[in-house]
Amino acid sequence: MTTIAPVAPVSLPPLSAGGPAAPSSSCCCGSAGASAQAVAGTEALGAKGAPEPAAAAPSAPSAPTAAAPPVAGAPVADTKLPGAMSPDPRKFRTADPASIKDQVPTKGLKAPALGGLDEAHRFGLRLIEGYADRNIAGTNRKSDHASGLGIDVTNGNRPTDQTKAYAEYMRQAGKQGLLGVKYVIHNDQIASGPDFAWKPYHSSGGNDATQRHLDHVHVSFN
Ligand SMILES: [Zn+2]
Numbered sequence: 529m530t531t532i533a534p535v536a537p538v539s540l541p542p543l544s545a546g547g548p549a550a551p552s553s554s555c556c557c558g559s560a561g562a563s564a565q566a567v568a569g570t571e572a573l574g575a576k577g578a579p580e581p582a583a584a585a586p587s588a589p590s591a592p593t594a595a596a597p598p599v600a601g602a603p604v605a606d607t608k609l610p611g612a613m614s615p616d617p618r619k620f621r622t623a624d625p626a627s628i629k630d631q632v633p634t635k636g637l638k639a640p641a642l643g644g645l646d647e648a649h650r651f652g653l654r655l656i657e658g659y660a661d662r663n664i665a666g667t668n669r670k671s672d673h674a675s676g677l678g679i680d681v682t683n684g685n686r687p688t689d690q691t692k693a694y695a696e697y698m699r700q701a702g703k704q705g706l707l708g709v710k711y712v713i714h715n716d717q718i719a720s721g722p723d724f725a726w727k728p729y730h731s732s733g734g735n736d737a738t739q740r741h742l743d744h745v746h747v748s749f750n
Contacts, residue, residue: 586723616692617700624648631656638676640749642710644698645679647707648745651694653681656744665733672710682744685737689716695745699724710748714742 584640627647636659645655657680660673672678683690684748696715702709703724711720718729738744 550609558653564699578743605746617696620652620690620693621647621650621697623652623690623741628654628697630654630658634658636676637679637750641677641679641747643707644709644747645750646682646749647697647701648681648694651683651690651697653683653690653745656680656682665731665739667732677710677749678746680744680746685743691715691745695719698745698747699726703750706750712748713746715742716740 625646628694630645631654634645634655637645638674641658646657648655657673657678658672659676662674663669664671666692673680681691681694691714695712695717698707698709698712698717700709702712702719703719709724711718713729716729717726719726731741733739
């Protein structure tokens with residue numbers, strides 16, 4: 529008398545890879561290179577590009593995956609980065625973007641910056657500086673803010689779980705060639721291509737919380 533209920537294979541929800549690639553505007557504004565003092569540090573990333581679990585042997589006719597309808601007016605699709613992330617910043621990507629009020633207008637921001645801002649909203653961060661025709665602090669070089677390709681976002685005046693998670697998320701996006709990320713600065717660190725490893729960041733413009741990027745995340749886009 530052995531009735532063993534057949535155990536259905538557990539199929540994990542896919543990480544929904546394959547969002548549309550970030551729009552790459554053909555902007556050729558060279559300038560505004562981040563002063564990445566490359567302190568030779570090749571961060572050993574546990575980059576094991578674990579592919580999403582292959583849907584094996586469809587035994588039971590399960591319900592078709594309900595495709596979430598696209599949100600009207602969203603600047604970019606709901607891009608979730610594929611693959612393993614360690615530490616995984618996505619657990620802080622839970623905010624309703626519609627609930628976030630930016631502190632400054634988004635006017636003048638180009639498409640990749642708007643896409644990155646949409647991601648920031650999902651981490652609960654608001655825009656505190658977008659387009660601004662100015663130089664990089666302490667230099668005579670134009671900031672990426674001056675070309676509409678830089679954003680400053682935050683939810684506090686010191687590094688928070690959300691700012692750190694967003695910075696890490698965007699770093700990993702850059703590493704995967706997604707979202708048009710050029711470099712990320714936060715919490716005394718900068719990550720830029722091609723390796724997108726975190727390196728120490730020393731501001732040319734001062735030593736306060738803003739110049740050290742403790743109170744916000746800066747992201748530049750291509
Ligand atoms: Zn900035």
